[in-house]
Amino acid sequence: xxxxxxxxxxDFDCVASMAAALKLYPxxxxxxPGAQEKNVRDFLAxxxxxxxxxxxxxxxxxxxxxxxxxxxxxxxxxxxxxxxxERDDVEFHIxxxxxxxxxxxxxxxxxxxxxxxxxxxxxxxxxxxxxxxTPMEATLLMLGIYEDTGSLSFPSTRFEDYEAAGWLLKQGxxxxxxxxxxxxxxxxxxxxxxxxxxxxxxxxRIGGQAVAVAAASVERHIxxxxxxxxKIMDIESVNSLxxxxxxxxxxxxxxRSRVKEINAGAVAGYLGGGGHPTAASATIKDLTIHQAAxxxxxxxxxxxxxxxxxxDMMVERVIxxxxxxxIEEAGKLMTRYDINGMPVMDHKRVAGLITRQxxxxxxxHGMASHPxxxxxITEFATVHPDTPAHVVEDIMLGSRQxxxxxxxxxxxxxxxxxxxxxxxxxxxxxxxxNRVYATGVARAQPAMRxxxxxxxxxxxxxxxxxxxxxxxxANKNNYVAYLAGGCVRDLLxxxxxxxxxxxxxGDGADFAKKLAARLLGRARIHEKFKTAVVVTSDGLKIDxxxxxxxxxxxxxxxxxxxxxxxxxxxxxRDFSINAMAIRLNGARPNMLLDFFGGQADLKDRVIRVLHxxxxxxxxxxAFRAVRFESRFGFSIGRQTLTLLKNAVRHELFxxxxxxxxxxxxxxxxxxxxxxxxxxxxKELGLLRFIHPSLTLTPESERVFDNVEDxxxxxxxxxxxxxxxxxxxxxxxxxxxLEENHIMEMVTSFRPAAKVLKESMECRRxxxxxxxxxxxxxxxxxxxxxxxxxxxxxxxxxxxxxxxxDSRVTNAVTRYIGEISGIKxxxxxxxxxxxxxxxxxxxxxxxxxxxxxxxxxxxxxxxxAVRMAKxxxxxx
Numbered sequence: 001x002x003x004x005x006x007x008x009x010x011d012f013d014c015v016a017s018m019a020a021a022l023k024l025y026p027x028x029x030x031x032x033p034g035a036q037e038k039n040v041r042d043f044l045a046x047x048x049x050x051x052x053x054x055x056x057x058x059x060x061x062x063x064x065x066x067x068x069x070x071x072x073x074x075x076x077x078x079x080x081x082x083x084x085x086e087r088d089d090v091e092f093h094i095x096x097x098x099x100x101x102x103x104x105x106x107x108x109x110x111x112x113x114x115x116x117x118x119x120x121x122x123x124x125x126x127x128x129x130x131x132x133x134t135p136m137e138a139t140l141l142m143l144g145i146y147e148d149t150g151s152l153s154f155p156s157t158r159f160e161d162y163e164a165a166g167w168l169l170k171q172g173x174x175x176x177x178x179x180x181x182x183x184x185x186x187x188x189x190x191x192x193x194x195x196x197x198x199x200x201x202x203x204x205r206i207g208g209q210a211v212a213v214a215a216a217s218v219e220r221h222i223x224x225x226x227x228x229x230x231k232i233m234d235i236e237s238v239n240s241l242x243x244x245x246x247x248x249x250x251x252x253x254x255x256r257s258r259v260k261e262i263n264a265g266a267v268a269g270y271l272g273g274g275g276h277p278t279a280a281s282a283t284i285k286d287l288t289i290h291q292a293a294x295x296x297x298x299x300x301x302x303x304x305x306x307x308x309x310x311x312d313m314m315v316e317r318v319i320x321x322x323x324x325x326x327i328e329e330a331g332k333l334m335t336r337y338d339i340n341g342m343p344v345m346d347h348k349r350v351a352g353l354i355t356r357q358x359x360x361x362x363x364x365h366g367m368a369s370h371p372x373x374x375x376x377i378t379e380f381a382t383v384h385p386d387t388p389a390h391v392v393e394d395i396m397l398g399s400r401q402x403x404x405x406x407x408x409x410x411x412x413x414x415x416x417x418x419x420x421x422x423x424x425x426x427x428x429x430x431x432x433x434n435r436v437y438a439t440g441v442a443r444a445q446p447a448m449r450x451x452x453x454x455x456x457x458x459x460x461x462x463x464x465x466x467x468x469x470x471x472x473x474a475n476k477n478n479y480v481a482y483l484a485g486g487c488v489r490d491l492l493x494x495x496x497x498x499x500x501x502x503x504x505x506g507d508g509a510d511f512a513k514k515l516a517a518r519l520l521g522r523a524r525i526h527e528k529f530k531t532a533v534v535v536t537s538d539g540l541k542i543d544x545x546x547x548x549x550x551x552x553x554x555x556x557x558x559x560x561x562x563x564x565x566x567x568x569x570x571x572x573r574d575f576s577i578n579a580m581a582i583r584l585n586g587a588r589p590n591m592l593l594d595f596f597g598g599q600a601d602l603k604d605r606v607i608r609v610l611h612x613x614x615x616x617x618x619x620x621x622a623f624r625a626v627r628f629e630s631r632f633g634f635s636i637g638r639q640t641l642t643l644l645k646n647a648v649r650h651e652l653f654x655x656x657x658x659x660x661x662x663x664x665x666x667x668x669x670x671x672x673x674x675x676x677x678x679x680x681x682k683e684l685g686l687l688r689f690i691h692p693s694l695t696l697t698p699e700s701e702r703v704f705d706n707v708e709d710x711x712x713x714x715x716x717x718x719x720x721x722x723x724x725x726x727x728x729x730x731x732x733x734x735x736x737l738e739e740n741h742i743m744e745m746v747t748s749f750r751p752a753a754k755v756l757k758e759s760m761e762c763r764r765x766x767x768x769x770x771x772x773x774x775x776x777x778x779x780x781x782x783x784x785x786x787x788x789x790x791x792x793x794x795x796x797x798x799x800x801x802x803x804x805d806s807r808v809t810n811a812v813t814r815y816i817g818e819i820s821g822i823k824x825x826x827x828x829x830x831x832x833x834x835x836x837x838x839x840x841x842x843x844x845x846x847x848x849x850x851x852x853x854x855x856x857x858x859x860x861x862x863x864a865v866r867m868a869k870x871x872x873x874x875x
Contacts, residue, residue: 001063002027003054007072008034008079012181013117015040016144017070017095018051020122022494023131025068029054029633033079039181043143046258047177048454049136050492050602056080058605058633060676068093071118075104095121097148116154116161119144123164134457135172142173143181151182176278180230180256189222194231197243201236202293206300209261212238213296215289217246226281229256242267242296244289251284251292263303270299310392311385312588313423314406314416316505317547317565320345321354323373330372331359337568338611343405343414344376350405350414352376383418384409396420422567422595451491451582452590458491463500466540470502471585473515480505482547482566482593484581485573492580492602493632500542503569503581508532508546515544548572567595574621575628576601576608601637608637615647619656622647622686623664630668630677644684653689658749665690669726669733675704678733691745697736704732706801710813714797717817723793727755731762731798739763762795769799777807782851784815793820824850825864836872845871 004021006014010032018030030051036044044051064084069077073096075085084090085105094110097118113121119141126133133141145165149157152165169175186194196216203212214232225245233241239258244251253271255264257278264280271292273282284292319337321330323346334340334356341355354376362368362375381395382405395401396418406416455464467483474481482503490497504511509525512532516523521536523544530546547569570579576598583591592599601608607625609615615622622644625636636644647653653661668677681687682696696704711725734742742760746753772787779787788796793816800812826849828842836842849867852858858867868874 001029001060002066002068003031003059003064003081004028004068004070005031005033005072005078005081006070007077010034010036010040012037012040012043012140012143012147013119013145014071015044015051016119016141017122019049019137019140020119020126020133021068021070021095022052023126023133023137024122024129025066026494028052028066028068031056031059031081033077033081043140043181044603047136047140048449048451049140050494052493053605054633055605055635058635063673064090066091066093068095070095070122072096073110073112097121113160114158116152116157117145117148119148120158120161120164123167124160127164127167133168133171135174135453138168138171138173139177142168142175142178146178146182174278179226186227186231187222189218189220190225190228193218193222193225193245194228197228197232197245198235201232203236203238204297209240209259210238211240211242211262211300212236213242213244213293215244215246215293217289219247221247225252226254229254233258240264240300242300244284244292244296246289249285251287251289253282253284253292253296255280255282261303262300266303267296267299270302271295309385309389310383310387310404310406310418311416313389313392314385314418315422315565315567316416317568318343318405318414318417320414321372322346323351323376324371326369327359327362327372327375328368330354331356331363331368334359338571341403343403343417344372345414346373348413350382350407352378353380353403353405355402380404382407385415392418392423396423448591448593450588450590451592454491455582455590458494460496460498462538462540463498466500466536466542467584469518470515470542471589473518474504474511474585477511477514478506479511480566480586481511481584482581483584484545484566484570485578488580488582488592489577489598489602492599498540500540502542502544502584503547503566504544505547505566508544512544515542545569566593570595571610574609574614574618574624576610577628579610605632605634606637607634607640609640609643612639612643615643616652619647619652620660620664622653622684623661623668623681626677626680626684626686627664627668627671627674629680630674631671648685651689653686656689659751661689662749662752665730665733666726669729673708674729675701675708678704691737691741691748693741694734694737696733700732700735703735703798703801704729707732707797710797710801713813714793714816721793723797727759728794728797730755731759731794732801734759734763735802758792762792762798765791765795766799766802770803779811781815781819781854784811784819785851785854786847788812788815788820819854822854825853825858825861826850826868830865831868831872834868834872834874836874841872 002025004018004025006018015036022028022030030053032053059080061081061084064081067078067081067084067090069092073094075082078085088106091107091109092105094108094112095118096110096112097115097120111121111125115121123141123145142165145161145168146152149161152162193216197214200216201212201214203210205211212232222245225243229241229243232243233239233256240262241256243254253268253273255268257264263277265274265277268274268280268282271282271284274280287295319333319339320343321333323344330342333342341353343350344352344354351373354372358375358377362370367375381401383392383395385406386409392404395404402420404418405414406418407413408415455467459467470481473479483501484503485501487497487499487501508530509527509532512523512525512534516534519534519536521534524533524535526532530548532544534542534544536542547566566581570581570593573579576596578598579596580598581593583589583593596610597608607629609621625640625644628634629636668674671677678687678696679701687694687696707728711723711728714721714723739760742756746756749756769787796812796816800809803809824846826846828838828846831842831845832838845868848871849858849864852867853864858864
């Protein structure tokens with residue numbers, strides 16, 4: 001493990017240097033020994049940038065091999081990592097711009113240069129190695145340089161700092177954002193102006209967004225009024241602010257917006273200025289300050305009117321009930337699809353609305369058999385796809401209507417449904433998403449954001465081209481396609497992932513066929529689960545699924561699958577971090593959809609289920625929670641952990657088929673160093689569902705760790721050697737069980753019976769091999785071949801891991817590394833060609849000849865033929 005760390009109370013130079021270090025050490029984790037400054041915390045919370053932060057409770061110091069220290073040097077800066085300074089096997093890579101004191105760390109590799117900031121040093125290294133950065137990364141690095149050089153004005157600033165800043169500007173660094181996050185002391189004139197702006201501030205809610213306009217007049221010019229905007233946004237907690245300051249005959253507008261619905265550049269452009277969507281400015285002449293304020297309000301309303309329509313917020317695939325269906329049937333539909341209301345249809349016309357509250361009261365009063373049309377809501381508003389957001393807002397809030405059908409303007413056909421919660425989430429953004437999720441942690445994340453830059457900067461070129469083709473096929477065939485699941489999660493985590501999971505609203509099988517034809521590939525269709533696999537002519541695989549919802553007839557059952565919309569498809573998934581999607585085509589391509597707080601959970605490093613019945617419906621999710629927790633160094637959320645423990649207490653896992661359970665165990669064992677996951681399964685009581693006697697003892701942990709070390713050796717020394725890491729780890733996991741216990745597992749896990757029987761053979765070999773006296777000496781190659789020759793390499797690794805004698809380990813590694821790959825000089829066909837019939841004697845002869853070859857007593861094929869003739873009496 002590689003850890004990137006810094007000093008306590010990290011500032012922008014620290015965090016920017018850490019971000020640069022991750023480009024040099026892509027497999028590293030970030031560890032903060034203390035807190036971060038407030039402006040740094042604000043940046044990490046709101047900017048489109050994620051650091052792979054490792055918390056102290058998830059840090060296993062035994063695994064740390066390299067510590068990268070930035071903007072800090074010396075043992076005193078290590079904090080909780082201090083004990084690593086006692087180890088000789090840990091390297092310390094130091095990057096700092098402060099004068100270097102005497103070395104007090106082992107294995108130091110210092111890079112100390114006289115610069116205004118450590119970030120400058122890191123930028124120089126990135127440029128030298130030809131490593132590019134994204135615009136957001138460039139902005140963060142610029143913040144690091146600006147903070148430690150006083151915006152390139154301190155006497156400590158060097159030419160290299162200016163050069164690094166210039167390169168970052170070319171990479172797309174946003175100076176407006178840099179300006180926003182830089183700390184400044186206000187002058188007396190600025191303080192007076194700030195007070196006047198706050199007194200005159202007017203806040204309104206437009207299209208669901210809180211917008212503020214503040215105006216003030218000053219007698220003489222004051223500089224840097226943009227700094228006041230950031231102060232007011234912090235004080236008043238607004239996300240869109242427009243300040244107007246009249247001085248020297250002109251009005252200066254500073255526009256700031258943190259929400260995509262209000263484009264600050266467009267508003268400033270309305271008044272003759274310009275800028276970016278998040279920051280802009282304008283200079284206004286020939287208007288009074290009150291007239292200018294009204295112009296700003298007009299521009300904001302105009303921008304909001306273009307931002308959202310009903311079609312942007314509606315659910316497209318709607319669950320409906322017929323007017324003649326019974327109340328009981330309506331209740332079953334709501335329970336099955338987990339909804340609280342739906343339209344009532346009379347043929348193709350929306351006749352009314354029915355809610356869960358009406359249904360439950362009707363059933364309570366004995367009216368379950370009555371038709372829905374008797375009790376449905378008949379006074380309701382409908383909207384069209386192009387209905388503006390403010391009209392929708394009036395219906396949802398002013399008329400207190402929880403759902404609004406979206407109908408085609410010409411035909412009146414139902415095309416979608418607006419639900420109050422989803423509309424409010426879209427319109428009010430952070431204000432409504434500051435809710436407390438199941439983890440008990442408040443989050444503020446928008447449901448949607450544009451990730452075009454993220455895809456451009458982090459998606460491998462072959463996959464990026466493939467996404468363009470998928471989008472084009474979807475557009476031409478009237479489908480909406482999404483990138484979903486783990487590949488979206490890993491994209492946000494900056495983890496390479498070549499898996500391509502595509503979800504299609506509509507017939508996924510038909511889309512897969514059309515995509516395969518376009519790519520000159522082939523499609524394998526799975527009708528039962530409405531999925532397909534498209535294999536391109538280059539061998540790339542694309543998993544295509546129909547956007548669907550699932551419901552369960554009983555706990556732990558396989559799901560019933562039906563076509564649905566993307567939101568329902570994401571809701572059926574296991575955890576919030578896996579329930580995000582990126583829309584690939586249509587009116588708003590490259591939009592990240594995050595309905596369930598997945599981005600916030602990635603930042604908080606939390607595994608969280610989407611609803612409280614998640615483990616009841618699919619208990620295998622408990623094993624997946626452990627797997628993801630171990631893989632990413634995350635923690636299972638508090639509420640999720642409670643639900644998991646309840647599932648264990650009620651023994652829901654006993655209802656799982658052996659095939660499903662073994663599949664999850666195999667997935668865990670395929671992870672890198674899964675012994676931590678095994679410990680977690682023991683802690684949570686999950687191991688007993690594999691077998692009641694299965695536990696993790698200190699001895700089996702020792703074997704587990706040794707197996708892992710040997711697998712690492714195999715991967716480095718023989719990367720192309722076929723070995724099953726998961727099977728070697730399975731042998732370690734089952735080490736403490738008796739053979740009769742494994743036989744019981746053979747009965748329980750019938751699909752894995754062959755593997756389990758193979759594990760018993762490996763264990764028997766290990767037990768017999770320990771009694772081989774020749775192994776405890778310096779055995780010749782022929783002896784090693786006699787003992788090991790018929791065994792699979794996983795069995796040999798397990799045997800070496802279980803042994804406590806280094807001579808046995810040396811014998812195994814020597815056999816695998818030096819002996820097992822030697823090809824015999826003669827084979828059975830060669831000897832039969834001499835006129836010898838197949839027999840036991842022939843086999844023994846081959847064994848003796850091969851043994852002599854391994855021991856170096858034969859040097860050529862001629863020597864082997866001569867020996868064969870002597871043994872077989874052929875003259």
